[in-house]
Amino acid sequence: MAIEVKPILERFGAEVSGVDISRPLDAATAQEIVAIQNRWGVTVWRDTGLDDASHVAFTRIFGDVIHAPPLKDGPRFSQPELFDASNIDRQGNIVDDEKRRITNRGNRLWHIDSSFMEVRAAQSLLLCHEAPPHSAPTWFADARSAYDDLPAPMKDRIEGLEARHCYFWSRRKAGYPYTEEEIDAFQHATHPLVHVHRGSGRKMLYIGAHARDIVGMDRDEGRELLDELTAWVTQPQYTFSTDYRAGDMTIWDNLACLHRAGDFDETLYRRDMRRTTIRDPQSPGEPGDVVQDMFRPAREVAAG
Numbered sequence: 001m002a003i004e005v006k007p008i009l010e011r012f013g014a015e016v017s018g019v020d021i022s023r024p025l026d027a028a029t030a031q032e033i034v035a036i037q038n039r040w041g042v043t044v045w046r047d048t049g050l051d052d053a054s055h056v057a058f059t060r061i062f063g064d065v066i067h068a069p070p071l072k073d074g075p076r077f078s079q080p081e082l083f084d085a086s087n088i089d090r091q092g093n094i095v096d097d098e099k100r101r102i103t104n105r106g107n108r109l110w111h112i113d114s115s116f117m118e119v120r121a122a123q124s125l126l127l128c129h130e131a132p133p134h135s136a137p138t139w140f141a142d143a144r145s146a147y148d149d150l151p152a153p154m155k156d157r158i159e160g161l162e163a164r165h166c167y168f169w170s171r172r173k174a175g176y177p178y179t180e181e182e183i184d185a186f187q188h189a190t191h192p193l194v195h196v197h198r199g200s201g202r203k204m205l206y207i208g209a210h211a212r213d214i215v216g217m218d219r220d221e222g223r224e225l226l227d228e229l230t231a232w233v234t235q236p237q238y239t240f241s242t243d244y245r246a247g248d249m250t251i252w253d254n255l256a257c258l259h260r261a262g263d264f265d266e267t268l269y270r271r272d273m274r275r276t277t278i279r280d281p282q283s284p285g286e287p288g289d290v291v292q293d294m295f296r297p298a299r300e301v302a303a304g
């Protein structure tokens, strides 16, 4: 059966079917899926039949898989590649503490996964194991088409600029009472504002909630510019949302789009989502690298 691709927006997002991704794929099929992903930026897969092991195995068709940071009370899964994006603990109870609520609020801001890391994330593969009975969607925004449509003077203005990204900046926006000085002490990563997406050759706006300042620009002016660009990318013509039932998966390319979690009552309903993440092949790093440097003070990171 041929792979079927049903576009969601004209230039962005597609629902893909007609291939069983829970089994090992031949090279031609894997290549075709990577090409579909590169073209559409976000793909939606229904009723995949994936479990933890086959989720990780399928992820490898896109490249090197990043390892998740170790959790204080231990992981819920045996694969170190799985990020826990749920609201439940190891016993299956809903976690309801202030820290988790702020983290979840932060995820509801438009962002790019791991943009606060020197090693950027490429594809994120989010698999639903359990969904609330009502909608708990993910939203996506087409940062390539939004770039294409920018007025020429804005393209000229932002070409060659860089932004500094910090995890704790987005947490402050989500309500955590960090001061600017406290955030200064944490690791930042600097990335070009305009990134060329390798899989399509198209330019995209590499921005989102972790982006704190523009390098060499007055702080207020830089933030105004970042806000203006985020408002541009997240206009309705560039965005869509997708819902999940158990077994559904979305794959988004962090080097092509922004995303955010949708609202749901996290104190009432269990939502078990597990994510794997591909390391941007243009960033430095090794297979099995762990996303954890964001928790280290800047001086420690500088010292290695």
Ligand SMILES: [Fe+2]
Residues within 6 Å of the ligand: 107, 111, 112, 113, 259
């Ligand atoms: Fe995310």
